[in-house]
Amino acid sequence: MGAVIINFKAYKEGSGKSAVELAKIAEDVAGRCDDYIAVAVTALDLAEIAKEVSIDVYSQHVDPIEFGSHTGRINAEMIKEKGAKGSLVNHSERRLKLADIDFIVSKLKSLELTSIVCTNNVSTTAAAAALNPDYVAVEPPELIGTGVPVSKAEPEVVENSVKAAKSVNSKVKVLCGAGITCHEDYAAALDLGAEGVLLASGIVKAKDRKAALEELVGLR
Amino acid sequence: MGAVIINFKAYKEGSGKSAVELAKIAEDVAGRCDDYIAVAVTALDLAEIAKEVSIDVYSQHVDPIEFGSHTGRINAEMIKEKGAKGSLVNHSERRLKLADIDFIVSKLKSLELTSIVCTNNVSTTAAAAALNPDYVAVEPPELIGTGVPVSKAEPEVVENSVKAAKSVNSKVKVLCGAGITCHEDYAAALDLGAEGVLLASGIVKAKDRKAALEELVGLR
Amino acid sequence: MGAVIINFKAYKEGSGKSAVELAKIAEDVAGRCDDYIAVAVTALDLAEIAKEVSIDVYSQHVDPIEFGSHTGRINAEMIKEKGAKGSLVNHSERRLKLADIDFIVSKLKSLELTSIVCTNNVSTTAAAAALNPDYVAVEPPELIGTGVPVSKAEPEVVENSVKAAKSVNSKVKVLCGAGITCHEDYAAALDLGAEGVLLASGIVKAKDRKAALEELVGLR
């Protein structure tokens, strides 16, 4: 029983109507297990999905800005108004400058939104933990999207990330990601000390997305 | 009678419920004048506003990507599904690399969406025109948000941008922006050969937004 | 008889002592043929190489800045003081925002330095030509470093780039690059209307760099 955050990315299957469908599948499965299941969706889909489902909905990104003259940007206040629970920050595909991660984490906290800062190895996990986010999610970039699970291919990254993060900040929760697709990978992650997983293609691009998510949380 | 594109930026007054209200004001005024009035809104507000109003709704930005593993990004296909007419591209506050502007303009065209490429001077206007967008909108960055209208402070920039753009691409339409707030500025822009204006704070942050827009298009 | 610009990139063989050696080889070959041979080197090597050789030496990049508080940046004035002839701008591996390309081209011109703006296809070549640089160098990024020469694999890109650039700006010179390694590729490029080539690994990483360059310009 841990946290399962499904990142819809900019997948076709994670956008528009298909995104709403998947969010409803996640809501349904969440109601039948003890795990915390949440979704991270595009800015275009966020408002509708947050209305349609009762599970937590995260933004995939927010910009490090206040309200103002910032064409093409969105801030933490805006995602809160739309019903977001929080945001991913610094995903491997949307890396940010250190000072901007710090700004966003602080801003999210001040608005009582949840921050999930993504990192790529043990040392950046420790660094991110020092910024006092709610979660750090370590994902070795070379494994993202491969189906080779970090919890089996590089268990020491998960274990050492948990240790490093907690030694810097005892309150931070640690997730892991990259290559996670099935219950065995998820269980291995929890065994290594992670409090959950961040995953994407394994669920979003699965042929039977409901079955894939049920299997992940042990309902099959 | 020209085009009036209202850029909501990341203004508090241009976000969330206030954005929907303003879009409805724009729709109302559009129904009472001969000008083309459209709005450019944040990704978070786009879907709802496109449903609520009959005027054209633009995205303020799209990323230069196809569907795929691009956390925190949105593409042209996604804004089309939400009902967008097109997108601003390369706004002064969201400048893009040349190759990315080209990618986005081509992608928007292939989807029959309208591209409005923003530029900062005469030579970049000519360059943007060569990429074959629907519109180029020239905005000297030093005047943006000042209330000092480009059509009066730097009329030669507008005139020369129109000439430069048309000499490169006879089909492209040219807008101008920066500091435009009232009918006189707008009329001056049209007199200089522009086919419309791009504006933001003068309407979005006006005390009486309806009155400001009515005045702009000559209804007061 | 055309222009041959050798981009040393950040290759180990194009850095430090090996870069000085290669620049001297280029100088030697230049003295024995009718082609214009020049080198584009890292900022770290520029001053020494410009002192050591009589051929033209280009920077691989300059930042779009004036003198001032810009830690870790270099500007056009600085490369001029070091003896540079000019700079590459917007290389595929160092792409720039449209407004920054415009700034740099104008700044280089005002200092009587030569600008070589790199582009990735026909439409961006036309756009770059509108900025009035000395050269535009079109390089389809998918062919860079492959050894598959643009002048044979995509001859229409070269031909159409030349036409598009000249129609926008009759004075601009057009180079092409990507995959060029031998005399046949170079001759094909000139036949297609290019006034020279931009190349890198074919010379810089050749086992016998002198022989490779001699062959390229037809001395073998």
Place this chain on the structure above:
Amino acid sequence: MGAVIINFKAYKEGSGKSAVELAKIAEDVAGRCDDYIAVAVTALDLAEIAKEVSIDVYSQHVDPIEFGSHTGRINAEMIKEKGAKGSLVNHSERRLKLADIDFIVSKLKSLELTSIVCTNNVSTTAAAAALNPDYVAVEPPELIGTGVPVSKAEPEVVENSVKAAKSVNSKVKVLCGAGITCHEDYAAALDLGAEGVLLASGIVKAKDRKAALEELVGLR
């Protein structure tokens, strides 16, 4: 007796011949005091200055790359070959992504070069310390270049940065910067627990640079 790192930035006075002169002044003053005085110079000036003076010379930046196809970039191996002692990393005017800071710090360490990671507040100082650099240099960006010294205007930032950094990594040394121009500011920084200062305009743009540096280290 602490460390004094003089950042030449892209100041006209910190470039070219004037940079060499200033480096020699720094070398001369270093020979007459007990402080550690070093300079951080542009990539264009690095090779020459490292040859001309016996004090430590730092790069203002290195890119997060290995040798390869990276036009317009420089890496840690290259600055080492030129005689650099190390590099500034993530200066406020050249902010980097978290993963890139981590890459550069690790790479510098593997080459036995010294890393000085710049940060903007207490929490980013703690985060940077977790990456295990040699130094962290905290500089509130709003004070940079103002002449209002951080050690007097925001002493708690210096004190708390030292505490935060040491609690994460007991070996890291902490510098502070922003607005430091005279001996009093420098002494105040040391009193607050900093092991030195990072400064720029106060020395580089001083009318009498030798006198300014002598005063800073207490020789006047």
